[in-house]
Amino acid sequence: MFLDLNVPYPSHGGDMSELKKTVRLLHQFGYAGAAYTVTVSGKDANKPNPIKPLKLSELGIPTTQAAERCASSVSALVSASPAPPAPFQQLTRLTVVVDDIAANYQLNSNNAHLLTYDLIAVQPTSEKLFQAACSVLECDIISLDMSARLPFFLKAPTVNLALQRGLVFEISYSAAIRDPTARKNLVSNAAALVRITRGKGVLLTSDARKAMEVRGVYDVINLASIFSLPQDRAKHALDATCRAVLLHAATRKQIHRGVVAMEPAGTLAQHDKWKAGVAAADIAGSS
Structure with a gap:
């Protein structure tokens, strides 16, 4: 089950036609x-979520009313089910560009606006902010602008600290399609990241501003070989790592200063009811 966890949403109610083309192509x-x-600056991290799911039926993606209602279900994507109930899952993500070590970005569970997003990513702009993102900031993804020369060196102790916290590092490939200079920087920066992480905790996304910048799954896997990322790791970066990010995000949102989360047995999906250790009929009767 492959996912693209970075598709730019038009800002300020912009033209949605390009996004629709991109989503249609991703599905194909x-x-x-x-x-x-x-993507917002740090001072704008406390604004309401402007993202609205697209109507899949208008994009030519076969669906039902029930599937439309659960088209943004994170639980469906992280469950043991081999496929989500909807033909295309639509998630929301906020990327915060952090540029001031002294600023309070309110990246915590007390920020009601942040809870409306499925994923939170931070983009540090200095070495100190990168260290803060890897060690203390509450997020799911660390996104670096790899299309430009990084203002700091990636150090193994800092990167490993982020991996221990369950965070992942993002490599967006569309910059390599748009500009030759950006391609050179992307290959160099991505190779350095892969060398330090050994291919673990790497997330491959498109960041496609136009539909023509999207590539198929196996094209992306082949492209990742330029970053010295083995094919099995590249496949994980589009599949298993995406599920791990979503699970991390769900845990971050639902569990605050705790180690156990509890849900009523009646809320379990049909394929997960065996986990409760009782018959499905008993679960239905108790709900």
Whole structure:
């Protein structure tokens, strides 16, 4: 189940036609879902979520009313089910550009606006902010602008600290399609990241501003070989790592200063009812 967890969402109510083309193409390429991304500066992290799911039926993607209602279900994507209930899952993501070590970005569970997003990513702009993102900031993804020369060196102790916290590092490939200079920087920066992480905790996304910048799953896997990322790791970066990010996000939102989360047995999906250790009929009767 492949996902693209970085598809830019038009800002300020802009033209949605390009986003619709991108989503339609992702579905045709075999992706099971995408995360629509809003990028803001740190001071704007407390604004309401502007993202609205698209109507899949208008994009020519076969669906039902029930599937439309659960088209943004994170639980469906992280469950043991081999496929989500909807033909294309639509998620929301906020990317916060952090540029001041002294600023309070309110990246915590007390920020009601942040809870409306499925995923939170941070983009540090200095070495100190990168260290803060890897060690203390509450997020799911660390996104670096790899299309430009990084203002700091990636150090193994800092990167490993982020991996221990369950965070992942994002590599967006569309910059390599748009500009030759950006391609050179992307290959160099991505190779350095892969060398330090050994291919673990790496997330491959498109960040496609136009539909023509989207590539199929196996094209992306082949492209990742330029970053010295083995094919099995590249496949994980589009599949298993995406599920791990969503699970991390769900845990971050639902569990605050705790180690156990509890849900009524009646809320379990049909394929997960065996986990309760009782018959499905008993679960239905108790709900």
